[in-house]
Amino acid sequence: xxxxxxxxxxxxxxxxxxxxxxxxxxxxxxxxxxxxxxxxxxxxxxxxxxxxxxxxxxxxxxxxxxxxxxxxxxxxxxxxxxxxxxxxxxxxxxxxxxxxxxxxxxxxxxxxxx
Amino acid sequence: xxxxxxxxxxxxxxxxxxxxxxxxxxxxxxxxxxxxxxxxxxxxxxxxxxxxxxxxxxxxxxxxxxxxxxxxxxxxxxxxxxxxxxxxxxxxxxxxxxxxxxxxxxxxxxxxxxx
Numbered sequence: 365x366x367x368x369x370x371x372x373x374x375x376x377x378x379x380x381x382x383x384x385x386x387x388x389x390x391x392x393x394x395x396x397x398x399x400x401x402x403x404x405x406x407x408x409x410x411x412x413x414x415x416x417x418x419x420x421x422x423x424x425x426x427x428x429x430x431x432x433x434x435x436x437x438x439x440x441x442x443x444x445x446x447x448x449x450x451x452x453x454x455x456x457x458x459x460x461x462x463x464x465x466x467x468x469x470x471x472x473x474x475x476x477x478x
Numbered sequence: 479x480x481x482x483x484x485x486x487x488x489x490x491x492x493x494x495x496x497x498x499x500x501x502x503x504x505x506x507x508x509x510x511x512x513x514x515x516x517x518x519x520x521x522x523x524x525x526x527x528x529x530x531x532x533x534x535x536x537x538x539x540x541x542x543x544x545x546x547x548x549x550x551x552x553x554x555x556x557x558x559x560x561x562x563x564x565x566x567x568x569x570x571x572x573x574x575x576x577x578x579x580x581x582x583x584x585x586x587x588x589x590x591x592x593x
Binding site for chain 2: 368395399406407409420422465466468469
């Protein structure tokens with residue numbers, strides 16, 4: 365069964381450094397999402413992406429964040445200058461259709477900012 | 479803004495018994511979708527069940543069923559004949575019919591099925 369994959373599984377970085385989290389969505393899906401979960405807190409929406417454009421972003425998704433689909437298969441989340449509070453589990457998801465349909469989640473990348 | 483609340487951080491049930499996980503939500507919208515996702519330890523979140531708000535009939539998927547009370551804004555998940563493999567974190571989630579597919583999650587309920 366096709367699944368969403370994410371790399372790396374765990375990333376440790378120093379405050380102020382740039383990180384890129386990578387996701388490979390399911391191949392025929394058109395809608396892509398990033399969520400994050402700070403330890404002990406809710407899963408929070410960051411951004412949705414369709415047709416090479418951001419469809420919606422949350423207040424968390426400020427100028428330090430960006431997303432890209434560089435090659436038609438990968439979907440990346442970049443954090444330009446990491447802060448301690450960016451430490452979280454980051455989940456990528458993809459969907460065949462926009463609304464109502466199941467989103468398929470990746471296993472997550474644990475980001476630790478020191 | 480929509481919110482989703484799961485008031486039970488942890489629950490446990492004996493194997494083969496039935497358990498109900500609670501979820502309430504707040505929205506001013508009339509058209510939306512509700513989901514229960516399951517996250518087993520160290521594994522991906524997977525969809526358990528989905529409910530369209532315009533449908534009065536409660537959704538069922540094998541041993542999983544929901545009790546959807548639109549007026550009360552309540553969406554509970556019932557697991558019948560609990561199995562050890564049901565041990566997981568369960569998230570209730572809301573999706574507006576008018577936005578971009580954004581899911582709004584509750585805090586999650588950790589369910590332990592005991593042998």
